[in-house]
Amino acid sequence: MRTRGKGAPDAERPWDEIVPGLWMGGHHYRGPGGERMPAVANDEFDMVISLFRRDGHGPAPGVEHHYADLPDRPLLPDQLGEVCRLADLAVVAVRAGRRVLVRCHFGYNRSGLVVAHGLVTMGHPVEDAIALVRSRRSEWALHNRVFVDYLTTGLDVARLLSGLDA
Template identity: 55%
Template sequence: MVVTDEFDLVISLYRRSGSGPAEGVEHHYLNIPDGMLLPADAVRCAELASIAAAAVGAGRRTLIRCQAGYNRSGLVAALTLIRLGHTAGEAIALIQAKRSPYALFNGHFVNHLLNEGDPAPAADLTRTPKE
């Protein structure tokens, strides 16, 4: 998805030249594979979810995106929904209902959401990680 300034916050889990966002838009990037989730990546995804949840809570227009919009963005979106009060099961169901029944088909990500928990503390909403 190519964006300019339609959003106040963009979290990218895939990078393509020329896809934005515009200069001045808060942008966070994390390159993770659509496969096994490494512990450091799980922590960083949880940190990005904290940033997204704080932005949504403040009424900021927020985009979480990846290459196809199914798994990596689904993982961070689900973690964000959990931060906003949903259970993991509710978050997964909501993403599949609103995006596609094929969203979050990565079993490693679903297992992480349902069984392994969230490695970042929920109170860590003000930390601004480096891009």
């Protein structure tokens, strides 16, 4: 079984539905024989939000695609603002009955931050949103403690606090 840094294994599936219409995934997953497989989004989704980009991984032409280059480490205030903007886009689309995929490289942390913040926006308590992401995607989802701290603090407050260092 191939693992990434910090011991997190590749996901068992390319993406998982967290709540109806809102999916979370990565760019790779572990195939049935343990081999690393590319997770290619074609036209299964109406909107794809990518927090990591790799050529050949879609989405198909005509699929609404939003991209933000976010690291899997502490974020700057403008990056936290981008997380909020992307989560809001996902929430509006899901509420309109669209199928949305939020993905990052491994499908655990950056996508988990956007999805969990979207769930909070939809009315889920923070702890429930985190638990839902982990139970539907993987126990490895949101293993970046800084991202969990952002969620429990509130992204607006985290954005203000992270700006104090500048």
